[in-house]
Amino acid sequence: MPSILGTRVKRVEDPRFLTVGGTYVDDLRDPRLDGALWLTFVRSSVAHARLASIDTSSAAAAPGVVAIYTFADLSVEPQLSMPAFNEAMKRPALADGVVRFVGEPIVAILTEQRSQGEDAAEFVVVDYDPLPVVVDPVEAAADEVLLFPEAGTNTAYGRVREPDPTLFEGCDAVVHMTLYNRRLAVAPLEVKGCAAVPAEDGRMVVWLSSQGAHTAVASLQAALGTEDLHIITPDVGGGFGAKNGASAEDIVVCRVAQLQGRAIRWAETRTENVLTMQGRGQVQTVTMGGTRDGRILAYRVDILGDAGAYPMIGAFLPMATRMMAPGVYDMPKVEVIARSVVTNTAPQMAYRGAGRPEATAAVERTIERFAAEIGMDAAEVRRRNLVPKFVEPHKTPVGTTYDIGDYPAALELVLEAAGYDALRKEQASRRAAGDRLQLGIGIATYVEITAFGGSEYARIEVKDDGSAVVYTGTSPHGQGHHTSFAMIASERTGIPIERINLVWGDTDLVPTGGGTGGSRSLQLGGSAVLQTTDLLVEEARQRAAQQLEANPEDLVLDTEAGRFHVAGSPTAGRTWAEVAGNDGLAVASDFTQPSGTFPFGAHVAVVEVDTETGQVELTRFIAVDDAGTMINPLIVEGQRHGGIAQGAAQALCEEFIYDADGNPLTSNLADFTFISTCELPSFELVPMETPTPMNPLGAKGIGEAGTIGATPAVQNAVVDAVAHLGVRHIDIPCTPERVWTAIQEASK
Amino acid sequence: MKVTLTINGARHSHDVEPRTLLVHFIRDNVGLTGTNIGCDTSSCGACTVHLDGEAVKSCTILAAQVDGRELRTIEGLAAADGTLHPMQQAFHENHGLQCGFCTPGMVMAAVSLLDDVPHPTEREVREGLEGNLCRCTGYHNIVKAVMAAGGSK
Numbered sequence: 025m026p027s028i029l030g031t032r033v034k035r036v037e038d039p040r041f042l043t044v045g046g047t048y049v050d051d052l053r054d055p056r057l058d059g060a061l062w063l064t065f066v067r068s069s070v071a072h073a074r075l076a077s078i079d080t081s082s083a084a085a086a087p088g089v090v091a092i093y094t095f096a097d098l099s100v101e102p103q104l105s106m107p108a109f110n111e112a113m114k115r116p117a118l119a120d121g122v123v124r125f126v127g128e129p130i131v132a133i134l135t136e137q138r139s140q141g142e143d144a145a146e147f148v149v150v151d152y153d154p155l156p157v158v159v160d161p162v163e164a165a166a167d168e169v170l171l172f173p174e175a176g177t178n179t180a181y182g183r184v185r186e187p188d189p190t191l192f193e194g195c196d197a198v199v200h201m202t203l204y205n206r207r208l209a210v211a212p213l214e215v216k217g218c219a220a221v222p223a224e225d226g227r228m229v230v231w232l233s234s235q236g237a238h239t240a241v242a243s244l245q246a247a248l249g250t251e252d253l254h255i256i257t258p259d260v261g262g263g264f265g266a267k268n269g270a271s272a273e274d275i276v277v278c279r280v281a282q283l284q285g286r287a288i289r290w291a292e293t294r295t296e297n298v299l300t301m302q303g304r305g306q307v308q309t310v311t312m313g314g315t316r317d318g319r320i321l322a323y324r325v326d327i328l329g330d331a332g333a334y335p336m337i338g339a340f341l342p343m344a345t346r347m348m349a350p351g352v353y354d355m356p357k358v359e360v361i362a363r364s365v366v367t368n369t370a371p372q373m374a375y376r377g378a379g380r381p382e383a384t385a386a387v388e389r390t391i392e393r394f395a396a397e398i399g400m401d402a403a404e405v406r407r408r409n410l411v412p413k414f415v416e417p418h419k420t421p422v423g424t425t426y427d428i429g430d431y432p433a434a435l436e437l438v439l440e441a442a443g444y445d446a447l448r449k450e451q452a453s454r455r456a457a458g459d460r461l462q463l464g465i466g467i468a469t470y471v472e473i474t475a476f477g478g479s480e481y482a483r484i485e486v487k488d489d490g491s492a493v494v495y496t497g498t499s500p501h502g503q504g505h506h507t508s509f510a511m512i513a514s515e516r517t518g519i520p521i522e523r524i525n526l527v528w529g530d531t532d533l534v535p536t537g538g539g540t541g542g543s544r545s546l547q548l549g550g551s552a553v554l555q556t557t558d559l560l561v562e563e564a565r566q567r568a569a570q571q572l573e574a575n576p577e578d579l580v581l582d583t584e585a586g587r588f589h590v591a592g593s594p595t596a597g598r599t600w601a602e603v604a605g606n607d608g609l610a611v612a613s614d615f616t617q618p619s620g621t622f623p624f625g626a627h628v629a630v631v632e633v634d635t636e637t638g639q640v641e642l643t644r645f646i647a648v649d650d651a652g653t654m655i656n657p658l659i660v661e662g663q664r665h666g667g668i669a670q671g672a673a674q675a676l677c678e679e680f681i682y683d684a685d686g687n688p689l690t691s692n693l694a695d696f697t698f699i700s701t702c703e704l705p706s707f708e709l710v711p712m713e714t715p716t717p718m719n720p721l722g723a724k725g726i727g728e729a730g731t732i733g734a735t736p737a738v739q740n741a742v743v744d745a746v747a748h749l750g751v752r753h754i755d756i757p758c759t760p761e762r763v764w765t766a767i768q769e770a771s772k
Numbered sequence: 773m774k775v776t777l778t779i780n781g782a783r784h785s786h787d788v789e790p791r792t793l794l795v796h797f798i799r800d801n802v803g804l805t806g807t808n809i810g811c812d813t814s815s816c817g818a819c820t821v822h823l824d825g826e827a828v829k830s831c832t833i834l835a836a837q838v839d840g841r842e843l844r845t846i847e848g849l850a851a852a853d854g855t856l857h858p859m860q861q862a863f864h865e866n867h868g869l870q871c872g873f874c875t876p877g878m879v880m881a882a883v884s885l886l887d888d889v890p891h892p893t894e895r896e897v898r899e900g901l902e903g904n905l906c907r908c909t910g911y912h913n914i915v916k917a918v919m920a921a922g923g924s925k
Contacts, residue, residue, distance in 0.1 A: 045807070051799075212871070214871070261871045264907065666908045666909050
């Protein structure tokens with residue numbers, strides 16, 4: 025029978041989503057939530073202030089108001105999201121005397137009906153005593169305005185280090201730039217929501233819109249002072265890294281449920297979502313030096329991460345950028361300085377790629393700047409500096425060890441698929457003709473890290489009807505886990521995929537789990553399913569042997585029929601249903617991968633730039649993404665498409681903007697330029713598979729790859745389109761205004 | 773005030789506040805949660821339904837404004853025997869959905885688009901769906917699905 029693995033199986037998840045829609049937190053009609061009260065937050069309208077007073081008396085008298093909470097009423101200790109951060113920068117779930125960003129929750133109002141909360145919130149009067157505001161991380165790094173005076177610094181993580189003055193000795197050509205990797209609204213289509221109900225047995229049942237039920241346990245336990253939690257993640261409408269664990273608002277919802285002894289629900293608005301769920305935000309000072317014949321000798325990147333008002337995972341991400349700073353290049357000397365500082369803006373979350381897109385953006389933009397400096401084709405400079413193909417681990421100057429790679433092949437594949445030489449000819453002819461619409465060709469080669477090592481749990485249960493249930497500690501929110509995991513379990517058992525169900529996101533049904541993030545699910549969760557499947561088959565073989573009074577070694581599993589029988593005599597046998605019997609058959613195991621895997625690829629973006637208006641149109645996007653063995657190419661392609669769109673969006677149009685006083689200027693989807701169908705072409709994908717030796721599937725992560733390559737490819741293409749006019753750099757997003765201004769400045 | 777609507781062929785009457793949005797009527801009063809709310813500025817299209825056969829964003833209309841009229845939501849698109857509508861089938865075949873949150877609105881908008889332009893070009897599909905946002909798919913397979921459903925190449 026041909027293997028189901030590697031085939032384009034259509035998703036088993038789809039019919040439900042297509043006919044009645046998923047069941048997201050806000051859709052829950054669980055009887056335990058009948059009569060639930062609704063929570064509404066009053067949020068700060070200023071970026072930095074002391075709370076002189078909070079008057080809730082009028083709100084308390086508004087229709088339907090049951091209770092009103094401020095920080096003091098909750099008795100929840102402020103939390104530090106990671107132990108490595110500056111200890112003085114703990115975050116209270118509701119503002120504790122000081123607000124530090126617009127959108128920070130100050131008051132929680134509990135009402136009988138949902139709409140009553142919005143009405144009552146209008147009556148809360150907060151008297152703000154303004155404090156000086158710092159929005160720019162470079163200014164924050166000067167420590168003149170402090171967000172946490174008791175910390176004595178704005179540095180949340182990392183440290184300042186003196187650069188090596190000898191790093192660029194012996195270089196004939198050196199380029200130096202400041203790059204801005206802008207803040208973005210993560211903007212999953214489903215906003216955050218939470219529902220909590222204290223159960224009669226003293227437990228708390230919590231539904232979260234989260235990328236992992238288990239990853240929310242610790243912070244909720246700490247906040248509630250109870251270990252007895254049952255956390256459930258129903259369908260989740262996208263996460264993109266920013267729905268990890270429990271949010272400050274989730275903590276308030278659960279604590280209020282605990283205090284009230286009643287079911288409480290909350291769902292934020294889109295405005296609340298974009299005010300509080302942001303990612304990226306780095307200022308990178310880059311220097312690259314080498315020889316005039318295109319050999320790079322040294323590279324330095326000084327990363328200043330904008331952590332926002334309280335250090336969350338975003339404050340840690342400059343370290344992920346550091347790990348991947350040299351990218352695919354064999355550069356003898358690499359120096360990375362990384363730290364993050366707090367500013368009066370939204371706390372930074374992880375966003376698709378989480379630190380690795382920033383690394384790729386820096387090195388890929390800089391190498392093109394270097395190519396322009398020495399007058400060499402950007403593809404050729406890359407060729408001369410790529411790490412050659414390797415099958416043994418490769419250690420970089422920053423100490424990261426890549427598993428396996430063939431970067432030159434990826435680059436040549438994408439250039440060929442793009443028709444690079446023909447594109448250059450077309451560009452030359454448009455330049456010679458002085459066309460208004462100029463062609464730009466941008467390249468990005470990349471390597472990233474996925475899964476970061478770790479363990480994942482899987483359990484497989486066969487029922488007496490021969491169907492199976494896979495339990496996983498990973499947590500889907502669009503990635504098609506059910507289909508991929510069912511394919512893996514089906515492959516070696518012969519149980520058809522339509523008879524394999526998936527259970528996830530429930531701390532009562534699944535004992536441990538790392539959720540879904542960092543492109544970990546298939547390689548860790550999928551490998552756990554594979555390993556558990558093998559254990560299950562062995563267990564079943566033993567049982568079937570007993571039933572058949574045969575030697576287990578003599579039994580074979582006919583995966584076409586889903587039946588064990590003695591080799592050579594198929595008449596007497598046992599089906600999965602018979603083997604499982606009334607008691608069923610279940611096996612569980614944890615799969616451990618000692619370290620991360622390193623997917624790589626190469627992207628080419630083609631743009632047309634209107635030299636009179638600065639308007640950019642992305643006309644083609646060609647991608648080679650090597651994530652190792654593909655279990656389901658249909659799903660892998662979908663992940664690549666989505667990633668490319670988000671990466672291109674960062675280069676073309678998306679940016680979360682604050683003014684100098686910390687007022688958000690893009691606080692909803694009318695103002696935040698979320699990329700739409702019209703700004704994008706269909707993508708041209710080229711397959712490449714280099715299996716990793718790190719796990720039995722040979723799979724690396726694919727969830728973030730597209731995003732990582734696409735941003736610099738598109739940015740490089742825009743700069744390339746107008747390079748002949750003297751333009752050497754344009755910041756992202758490459759809006760018409762920025763492109764037009766760059767053209768005007770270059771022509772001066 | 774009392775608002776009566778025919779939704780997917782069934783009549784629904786509810787007493788609601790005059791300010792009730794159509795999408796809240798559909799979700800909270802009628803209990804059809806396939807229609808989603810993804811924004812507060814009528815930007816995302818997750819709440820798209822058919823009002824007398826035309827796609828509308830149900831967050832931009834008061835329930836009271838459409839009293840007595842006929843609605844179709846995602847729950848009413850497949851045939852009574854469960855057979856998927858050709859657009860639903862095309863989304864399935866072409867992996868046109870991931871997390872599923874934009875999907876009901878996207879499918880309803882796409883059905884309406886093909887009513888107006890039966891065999892659209894890629895550009896027409898892209899322009900026709902500009903008001904429906906998706907964060908997962910990069911739109912690639914959505915566009916492909918709509919083209920397939922429209923018999924376009």
